Amino acid sequence: MTCGGGSEAADFAFCPRCEARLAPAPATPPPQPAALEGDPRPVTVLFGDLAGFTALSEGLDPEVVREIQAHLFSEM
Numbered sequence: 001m002t003c004g005g006g007s008e009a010a011d012f013a014f015c016p017r018c019e020a021r022l023a024p025a026p027a028t029p030p031p032q033p034a035a036l037e038g039d040p041r042p043v044t045v046l047f048g049d050l051a052g053f054t055a056l057s058e059g060l061d062p063e064v065v066r067e068i069q070a071h072l073f074s075e076m
Helices: 007-011 053-058 062-075
Strands: none
Touching: 053 062
């Protein structure tokens, strides 16, 4: 059930009145995988969520925040 579109809808993929598809979607080739260089290596990722860190860091100088982070990272 379409409204007919009209001549003004010729440049649209969907009818601006009833939203019916006017033309098939253009075919796009699938993306090519990126070429990998080097050798794959396993990695370990560690995530730490510091409760209240944002509120704490907003009131401190960046140098002090960096010192706190360095201490925490050395403990981890």
